[in-house]
Amino acid sequence: MSRVRGARPEDAAALAELSRPFVCSGALRERPVTLYATRAADFLVAEAPDGTVEGCVGLRLHPADPGEGRGPAGVVYNFCVAGPSQGSGVGAGLLRAVLARARAQALGALFTATTGGGGLFLRYGFTPTTLRLAPSRWVESLDPRRDARILALSL
Template sequence: MTPPPALRSAQTALRPPHPVVVRAAGPGDVAALYRLSRAFARTGELRARSATEYARDTGDFLIAESAAGGVEGCVGLGCGQEAAARTAVVYNFCVAAASQGRGVGTALLGALLAEAAARSVGTVFTATSGGAALFLRHGFTVVDPATAAWPAGLDPRPGSSVLSLRL
């Protein structure tokens, strides 16, 4: 029997932090990236990508890995080709269901923002069809889609919230 929503929220809030190491993804992580992301693509939370696309873009990704070596989450940082633009896009951000609410997303986003700063990115953009609380806690602000210009690589789905952060 599934507990009522209020109890599920309380259980999630009481879960201890999940220690992870955040590292750059490598060629050996392609299958794990694909497997983790596919669950979110099935629900429409992420765009579906092939294993070939993950292999091509592996250098964009950071992985959150548990002490046991399991991939708990991932996130991509797509930097524009034009250095003058100094913009980047956060994409394919997902955390395994069992690890949600335990600091994995915070660890990934913190590492991603540090990487963006190291690459001299001036503004980071993202889009989400879900809650944006994690991004807002890290200083992102909601962008008005009618007036803002964002990198073409963002390609937000209809109804998504678009957010940005100046570094």
């Protein structure tokens, strides 16, 4: 059974390695190892009893946008689980932990972009939404060529 913990800068290489197959498939955007190190506080990791990183998820905070009348929101990103651990509850554990973190930080909503079906997100109450409801800085960073579905969850 894996445990979920906050990532540390020294996890950066493991996070990049875990993400690589998903980058190659087009499911994730490529991110340099340095990003994983500098933004380690964004990430939660699922760690197997032997210390292997089985999954990760990032939560990026976006402050309230007073010009648009929205409160603080979060973006769930770089969510992935190693192939052998898929279907074992690792992803659900990570998603529950990121939801708890978002609620503890009093975020009003969470957003994510997925190129897949988004089944796990949908099971946890995320619904399809439009870009205009998402944090503008995040929307500007999205690559339209990826044709991702935008999902949101009000907290």
